[in-house]
Amino acid sequence: MSQPIVIVGSGLAGYAVARELRRLTTDKAVVMITADHGGFYSKPMLSNALSTGKTPESIINGDAEKMAAQLDITIHSHTRVEAVDTSNQSIELSNGERLSYSALVMAIGADQVRLPLQGSGVSKILTINDVDDYKYFRDVLADKKRVAIIGAGLIGCEFANDLSATGYQVDVIDISPQPLGRLLPPEAGAYLQKKLEAVGVNFHFNMTVESVDQSDTMMQLKLTNGEKVDTDIVLSSVGLTPRINLAKKAGLLVNRGIVVNQLLQTSDENIFALGDCAEVEGKVLPFVMPITHAARALAATLAGKPTPVVYPAMPVLVKTPACPTVVAPPESGHAGEWRVESNGEGVKAVFQNNSGNLLGFALLGQATAMKNELATKLPPILN
Amino acid sequence: MLIPFKLTAHSNSSAEKSMGYVLPENQTGQYYQMKKYQCNICGFIYDELLGDPAHGIAAGTRWEDIPESWSCPECGVNKADFEMVEI
Numbered sequence: 035m036s037q038p039i040v041i042v043g044s045g046l047a048g049y050a051v052a053r054e055l056r057r058l059t060t061d062k063a064v065v066m067i068t069a070d071h072g073g074f075y076s077k078p079m080l081s082n083a084l085s086t087g088k089t090p091e092s093i094i095n096g097d098a099e100k101m102a103a104q105l106d107i108t109i110h111s112h113t114r115v116e117a118v119d120t121s122n123q124s125i126e127l128s129n130g131e132r133l134s135y136s137a138l139v140m141a142i143g144a145d146q147v148r149l150p151l152q153g154s155g156v157s158k159i160l161t162i163n164d165v166d167d168y169k170y171f172r173d174v175l176a177d178k179k180r181v182a183i184i185g186a187g188l189i190g191c192e193f194a195n196d197l198s199a200t201g202y203q204v205d206v207i208d209i210s211p212q213p214l215g216r217l218l219p220p221e222a223g224a225y226l227q228k229k230l231e232a233v234g235v236n237f238h239f240n241m242t243v244e245s246v247d248q249s250d251t252m253m254q255l256k257l258t259n260g261e262k263v264d265t266d267i268v269l270s271s272v273g274l275t276p277r278i279n280l281a282k283k284a285g286l287l288v289n290r291g292i293v294v295n296q297l298l299q300t301s302d303e304n305i306f307a308l309g310d311c312a313e314v315e316g317k318v319l320p321f322v323m324p325i326t327h328a329a330r331a332l333a334a335t336l337a338g339k340p341t342p343v344v345y346p347a348m349p350v351l352v353k354t355p356a357c358p359t360v361v362a363p364p365e366s367g368h369a370g371e372w373r374v375e376s377n378g379e380g381v382k383a384v385f386q387n388n389s390g391n392l393l394g395f396a397l398l399g400q401a402t403a404m405k406n407e408l409a410t411k412l413p414p415i416l417n
Numbered sequence: 418m419l420i421p422f423k424l425t426a427h428s429n430s431s432a433e434k435s436m437g438y439v440l441p442e443n444q445t446g447q448y449y450q451m452k453k454y455q456c457n458i459c460g461f462i463y464d465e466l467l468g469d470p471a472h473g474i475a476a477g478t479r480w481e482d483i484p485e486s487w488s489c490p491e492c493g494v495n496k497a498d499f500e501m502v503e504i
Binding site: 046050053076078079082086095322323325326327351353405406407 | 456457458459460461471472490491492493494498
């Protein structure tokens with residue numbers, strides 16, 4: 035009897051592979067190993083759950099039992115993979131069991147980066163990386179009024195908008211001079227800043243946090259300019275770092291992420307990786323759409339038809355209702371410049387090379403209506 | 418029972434449209450309440466009232482009339498990965 039396909043991780047990537055695989059074949063055994071409860075939910079929904087009236091419980095679409103039945107797979111919840119024995123094609127689990135695999139899929143995601151900070155409140159700094167983190171955050175938030183967010187990237191801006199729109203006092207601190215510093219040219223950043231400020235978000239730019247202290251009644255952040263921010267909860271959202279340790283320990287090639295080729299195959303031919311943990315042909319893309327494309331290709335490969343993943347242009351929707359925003363950042367290292375048009379209703383920023391080819395864009399406010407038209411002119415990310 | 422309809426510019430007041438109701442084509446007086454469907458994966462909401470014109474789905478297209486080949490404009494998943502949400 036052939037060994038099962040083993041998927042490590044029950045996030046969007048893990049479930050997407052299981053779902054796509056079941057569309058193609060029902061006769062392959064699939065086992066999912068997950069460190070958490072194993073329920074299926076949409077992680078992007080966490081950052082606007084307050085505004086949309088969702089609770090951590092209502093975000094979970096199906097628990098492990100329901101998902102296992104629905105997809106005809108076996109799920110081991112609250113179980114970690116401790117080690118991978120590539121020569122014997124087996125894994126060692128935290129419960130002491132060993133499991134053989136015909137193919138192993140690493141869909142283990144990324145960790146939130148934690149800044150090295152000083153102060154008595156550092157251990158109280160929260161990060162939100164999964165629904166359990168989010169549940170804890172909502173429990174803590176229940177009797178509080180103020181939240182300080184370190185990092186004005188995608189996640190920081192989305193949570194800032196969601197909290198501010200639902201009545202919390204929100205401070206956001208970032209080292210860069212604007213929100214979404216890596217994605218938006220300055221004029222677009224200024225527009226987003228203005229719109230978020232209009233719903234009450236209080237930004238502190240060009241600033242880092244020196245210390246986070248905790249007293250009986252509140253938390254206090256000291257910024258590099260000496261400014262003090264009083265708050266109740268500190269949320270850190272300064273970026274993601276792919277989880278590479280398991281792959282590294284197994285002797286697989288890793289770089290920023292787990293290195294895979296266009297077949298999503300690691301340096302071991304029976305082990306694959308996708309999602310936030312993977313570096314596909316040099317690209318680490320921690321977004322939903324790449325997962326959808328990767329899962330389809332990988333499912334076909336696992337079903338017996340080797341299929342390289344192809345990424346079209348994949349604009350990212352920023353869930354900041356105070357300022358609808360879509361970004362398709364140009365690949366780093368590409369020469370070109372931003373051209374920005376703006377009026378009171380929005381900003382259209384396009385990044386072109388000197389031949390006039392569109393390489394990226396950022397659309398804010400009413401300009402988001404041009405998303406589809408512009409997206410068709412972008413080069414594919416991987417083909 | 419839901420009955421088929423065709424959304425035309427003149428058939429409904431803007432107030433009716435904004436409430437998510439459109440008159441059926443045969444004008445029998447029975448209303449079809451427009452529904453919204455949310456993507457299970459990324460949270461994108463398909464609103465029957467708005468359609469997805471940029472991808473060939475006209476405003477007013479009912480969920481069941483969208484071809485299976487259509488996919489979520491935000492994350493690319495199939496129609497099967499959506500679910501209906503209450504308005």
